Amino acid sequence: xxxxxxxxxxxxxxxxxxxxxxxxxxxxxxxxxxxxxxxxxxxxxxxxxxxxxxxxxxxxxxxxxxxxxxxxxxxxxxxxxxxxxxxxxxxxxxxxxxxxxxxxxxxxxxxxxxxxxxxxxxxxxxxxxxxxxxxxxxxxxxxxxxxxxxxxxxxxxxxxxxxxxxxxxxxxxxxxxxxxxxxxxxxxxxxxxxxxxxxxxxxxxxxxxxxxxxxxxxxxxxxxxxxxxxxxxxxxxxxxxxxxxxxxxxxxxxxxxxxxxxxxxxxxxxxxxxxxxxxxxxxxxxxxxxxxxxxxxxxxxxxxxxxxxxxxxxxxxxxxxxxxxxxxxxxxxxxxxxxxxxxxxxxxxxxxxxxxxx
Amino acid sequence: xxxxxxxxxxxxxxxxxxxxxxxxxxxxxxxxxxxxxxxxxxxxxxxxxxxxxxxxxxxxxxxxxxxxxxxxxxxxxxxxxxxxxxxxxxxxxxxxxxxxxxxxxxxxxxxxxxxxxxxxxxxxxxxxxxxxxxxxxxxxxxxxxxxxxxxxxxxxxxxxxxxxxxxxxxxxxxxxxxxxxxxxxxxxxxxxxxxxxxxxxxxxxxxxxxxxxxxxxxxxxxxxxxxxxxxxxxxxxxxxxxxxxxxxxxxxxxxxxxxxxxxxxxxxxxxxxxxxxxxxxxx
Ligand SMILES: Nc1ncnc2c1ncn2[C@@H]1O[C@H](COP(=O)(O)OP(=O)(O)OP(=O)(O)O)[C@@H](O)[C@H]1O
Ligand SMILES: [Mg+2]
Numbered sequence: 001x002x003x004x005x006x007x008x009x010x011x012x013x014x015x016x017x018x019x020x021x022x023x024x025x026x027x028x029x030x031x032x033x034x035x036x037x038x039x040x041x042x043x044x045x046x047x048x049x050x051x052x053x054x055x056x057x058x059x060x061x062x063x064x065x066x067x068x069x070x071x072x073x074x075x076x077x078x079x080x081x082x083x084x085x086x087x088x089x090x091x092x093x094x095x096x097x098x099x100x101x102x103x104x105x106x107x108x109x110x111x112x113x114x115x116x117x118x119x120x121x122x123x124x125x126x127x128x129x130x131x132x133x134x135x136x137x138x139x140x141x142x143x144x145x146x147x148x149x150x151x152x153x154x155x156x157x158x159x160x161x162x163x164x165x166x167x168x169x170x171x172x173x174x175x176x177x178x179x180x181x182x183x184x185x186x187x188x189x190x191x192x193x194x195x196x197x198x199x200x201x202x203x204x205x206x207x208x209x210x211x212x213x214x215x216x217x218x219x220x221x222x223x224x225x226x227x228x229x230x231x232x233x234x235x236x237x238x239x240x241x242x243x244x245x246x247x248x249x250x251x252x253x254x255x256x257x258x259x260x261x262x263x264x265x266x267x268x269x270x271x272x273x274x275x276x277x278x279x280x281x282x283x284x285x286x287x288x289x290x291x292x293x294x295x296x297x298x299x300x301x302x303x304x305x306x307x308x309x310x311x312x313x314x315x316x317x318x319x320x321x322x323x324x325x326x327x328x329x330x331x332x333x334x335x336x337x338x339x340x341x342x343x344x345x346x347x348x349x350x351x352x353x354x355x356x357x358x
Numbered sequence: 359x360x361x362x363x364x365x366x367x368x369x370x371x372x373x374x375x376x377x378x379x380x381x382x383x384x385x386x387x388x389x390x391x392x393x394x395x396x397x398x399x400x401x402x403x404x405x406x407x408x409x410x411x412x413x414x415x416x417x418x419x420x421x422x423x424x425x426x427x428x429x430x431x432x433x434x435x436x437x438x439x440x441x442x443x444x445x446x447x448x449x450x451x452x453x454x455x456x457x458x459x460x461x462x463x464x465x466x467x468x469x470x471x472x473x474x475x476x477x478x479x480x481x482x483x484x485x486x487x488x489x490x491x492x493x494x495x496x497x498x499x500x501x502x503x504x505x506x507x508x509x510x511x512x513x514x515x516x517x518x519x520x521x522x523x524x525x526x527x528x529x530x531x532x533x534x535x536x537x538x539x540x541x542x543x544x545x546x547x548x549x550x551x552x553x554x555x556x557x558x559x560x561x562x563x564x565x566x567x568x569x570x571x572x573x574x575x576x577x578x579x580x581x582x583x584x585x586x587x588x589x590x591x592x593x594x595x596x597x598x599x600x601x602x603x604x605x606x607x608x609x610x611x612x613x614x615x616x617x618x619x620x621x622x623x624x625x626x627x628x629x630x631x632x633x634x635x636x637x638x639x640x641x
Contacts, residue, residue, distance in 0.1 A: 054539055074542045087540040091558045100554075101544035152544065 003030040004066065005156055005188045006051060011060035013046055013212075020046050022212035024060070030155075033182050033189045037199040038209035039235065044192040045084075047209075048158050051190065052081050065155055075104075080149035082159040086141045088133035094120070094144050095129035101152040119151035120144075122181065139170045146178070156188045163198070175201055196236045200224060208232050230356045233280035240283065240325045241356075246275045253350065259321035263297050264350040271355065278356040283328040285352040288315055293347040301325065303342040317346050385618070392611035400605030410608035414616060419596060419609075423616070426593040429507065430576035433514035434522070437571050438564065440515070441522035445563075448523075449530040459527070462520050470517050474584045477516065481509065481585075504585045510592070513581035518574060522567040525639040529563025530556070562636030569628050570640060573621050593617060 006028040013021040021043040028034050036044045049055040050062060053074030062069055069077055080101070088097050098116045107115070120126040123143035133141055142162060149157055162178075163171045179202045182189045193199055199206050200220040208215045208223060208231075216223060216232045227233035230241060244258035254267040256277055263279070271277055292298035301317040304324065312328040319325065325346055367374075392410050395403040413419060448458045465473060480486045481503040488500040503509055533556065541551040579594030588595065593613060600610035629637070 052543060054542075073547070074539070075545050075547050079543075081540070081543045083536055083540060085534075085536060087534070087536040089537060089540070089555060089559075100541070100546070104545035104550060148544070 004028070005030040005032070005064070006190065007061075007063040008047075008051075009061040009063070011047075011050065011057045011062065013043070013050060013055060014058045020212050021050070021057075024212070024214060026207065026214070026217070028156075028188060028190060030188055031186045033179065033191065033202060033204045035191045035193060035199040035203040035206045036209060037193060037196060037206050037235075038215075040194060042209045043212040044194070044209060045160055048081070048160055048190065048192055051156070052079055052158055053077050078154055079156045079158060080152050080154040082145045082149050082157065082162045084160045084162065084164055086133075086145040088141055088144055088148070090133055092132075093129065094125070094131050094133065094136070097133065097144060098129075098148045098151050101148065105152070115151055116147075119147040122150070123147045138165055139174065142166065142174065146181070150181070150185060150187065154187065156190060157182075159189060159191045161192055161194070163193075171198070178202065200236070208235065210235075226354055227280055228357055230278055230280075233354065233356055238283055238326065239280045240286070242279050242281065242323070242325075242353075244277060244279075246271045246273055246277055249273060258299070259319045259323065261299055261320075263299070263353065265353045265355055266351060268355065279353040280356055281348055281353055283314065283326045284312070286325070286327040286346055286348045288317060288327050288329060288344050288346055290342075290344065292345045296347040296349055297353070298345045298347045299325070301344055301346055303344050317344055388611045388614055391607055392615055394608055396606055396608045400607055402607060407608070410606075410612035413609055414612045419613065422591050422596050423593050423613075425591070426576050427620070429510055429514065429592065430572055433511045433518065433575050434568055434572045436511065436515045437519050437522040438568065441519060441526055441567060442564070445523050445527035445530055448527055462523050462527075466520060470578075471580055471584070474513060474517070474580060477513065478504065478584060481512075505587070505589060507590065509585045510582055510590055513585045514575045514578070517578065517581060518571045521571045521574070525566040525570065526560065526563040529560040529566075529636075529639055533559055562632045563639050565628050565631060566636070566639035569624055572624060576620070577617055 004027050006026075008024050008026040011021055011024045012019065024047065036047060038044055046055060050057050051064075053069070053072060057070065064077060064079065088094075089100070092100070095116055098119055099112050102112045102115060116129070117126060120129060123146055125140060125143055125147070128136065128140065128144075133144065136144065142165070145162070159178075163174050166174060175198055178189075191199075191202065200223070203220055205217060205219055206223050207217050210231050216228045218226075223232065224236055227236060227239075233239045233241065242258055242263070244256035244263060246254055247257045247262070248255040249267060249271065252267055254265050254271050256263050256265055256279070265271075265277070265279055287293070288303075299319060301319045304316040304318045306316070307314040308331065313331045315327045315329055317325050317327065327346060391402060393406055393408065395405040395407040396409065397403045414423075448455055448462070451458055478485070482488065483500040483502070485503070487503060488497075491497045492500065503512075537555050537559065538551055541555045542548075546554060576592070577594045577597075579592060579598055582588065582590050582592050582595050597610050597613045597617070600606045600613065628640070
C-alpha cells in the first residue's frame, strides 16, 4: 500500500561553507501530495533540485523507488519537474515541447501523437498544439509545462512554485485542477510553495522548513491546529503567542501564570513546574465578551481597536502587561464596541491552547 | 499620430543628416560613377556606359569575385567550427571567463597588418615552421604555406576569428540555463540537449558571427597582399587596383557596388531568420 517512493536520509547540502539543507530526512509515499513549505531561502528549491539530480547532496542519501540515486544523472531519473519559470522551449511548438520527453525515450510516432494529444486534453489545451509558447498566456504556459511533465508518466513529479506567477483567481482555480489531476493520475507530487494557504488546500502532508531544517511534518489539520514549534504557529496562519510560567500540574492539565491571571493548558508535552512555556491560540478560537464564560479561560483586558476585514472583524485587546491579543469575531456581534476603556474578557477553551516547543 | 511622427523625424534629423552625408551620398556617387565612361588617366567622362559592368562580369573578374566568395565562405566556416567550441568553453569557464574574453579581444588592439607580418615570419619559405619541419626531416623542400589558397584561408581565419567568437559567446552566455535543465529533466543526455536545445537557441549568434566574419573577409586585401605577394587575388585587391593602379574608377565603382549588394543580401538573410532581440548580437 504505502510504498516509499522518495526517501531522503540525513541529507546535507552546503554551498561555499553555508549550510542550506541541514540534515533532512524524509519519506514520501507513492501517490502522496507532499508540500515543502517555508519562507524564502529556507532550502525548498535546493531540496527539490537534489531529488531531480541538478544538485548533489554534500552528504546523505537519496533513494527513488528504493534505489539509491546519488550518482545518477538527472536525465536517467524517473522524475519530472515543472519549473517555476516553466522553461518551455521557445523554439518549439507546444506539441513538440510536450513530445520532447517521449522522443528522448524513443517512443513510436503514433504513440507520441496519441499521448501528447491526451496530455493536452488533460490540461484543456488540445487546440493549442501548433502555437509557440510565446503565444500563450501565463496560465496556459503553466498548464503546458505540467502537460510536458506528466506525459512521461513519471513516478514522481516535482513542482517548484508552479503557480507563483499567476494572479490570485487563476491560482485558486489551478490549485484545484492540479489537486484533481494528481488524484486522477495517482502520481507522487512534491510541491514547493511559500504560500501557506496553498499548502493547506492541496497537500496530503506538509513539511514546514526553516533555515534548511524540518520544523514539523504533518497533515494540514495537524500543522494548523497543533503546531509544535513557535515558528510553525507563527508561519501558518495568524496566531496569538502567549508566554507564561507553569504554576501547577494536575494530570492532563496544567496551569500557567500570565499577566497576573491563570490559563489552563493541556499537558500533552509534559511541562515541568516553573517552566517557561509558550502557547498558541488562533484568533478564531477566541471570543470577547463583557462577562466571563463558564468553563473557559477568561483573560481580562481592555479594548484597543477593531479592524473590519470583510469576513470577520479583528478585535485587539490589551492585557494588563501590555501584550495585545487579536480575536476574530463576526461583525454583528461586536457592533457596540467603541469605547477604548471598555473592560473585556477574552475567552477560549483549554483544549485550544497549543503548547509549543521552544 | 501625425505630430508624433513629425516629432520622431525631428529627433532623428541629426542622425539622418550625417547618414545621408557620409553614407547615402558616397554610395550614390559610386553608383553614378560606375555608369560613366572611362577616360585617359582615370578621367571621368560623364557619358552613360555599362562598360564597367561588362568587364566586371567578364570571366576574368567574375572568377575573382567567385573566388573571393568561396574563400571568404570557407574561412567563415572554418572560423565557425573553431569558434563555437571555443565560445562554449569560455561561456562555461566560470571565473576564467573574463580573462579568456580579454585574450580573444587583445588582437583587436593591434593592426591586422602588423599581426599578419608576424605570421609571415612563421610561415615563410625560410620561416620558423618550414625550418623546423626540414630539420626534423619531415620534408625536404619548404612548403608553400603562404603562397597558396590555403595560406589565404589561414590568414582570413586568423584575422577574423574573434568576430565569430564574440557573438556566439554572447548568445551562449545569454542562453537561459533552465532550458538545459528542462531538457535533461525530460531525459535528454548532454549530446541531445546540445543538438536540440543549445544549438538552435544560439543559432542567432552563429548567424550574426557568420555575417560579421564573412563581410570583412570577402573585401579584405591585406591578407592576399601580404601572404601571396599579390599572386592570388580577392575582390578587394581588384577594387583597389582598379582605383589606384589602372585608374579605372568605373570598374572599381561597379565592383564595389556589386560587393555591397552581396553584403546587403547576406544581411537580408540574417534579418529574415532572426528577431529584433537577436539582431543586437551583430553590434
Ligand atoms: N548555486 C548556489 N550557490 C550558492 N548558494 C545557493 C545556490 N543555490 C541556492 N543557494 C542559497 O541557498 C539558500 C536556499 O536557496 P533555495 O533556492 O533552496 O531557497 P528557497 O527555499 O527555494 O527560497 P525561495 O522561496 O525564495 O525560492 C539561499 O540562501 C540561497 O542563496
Ligand atoms: Mg525556490
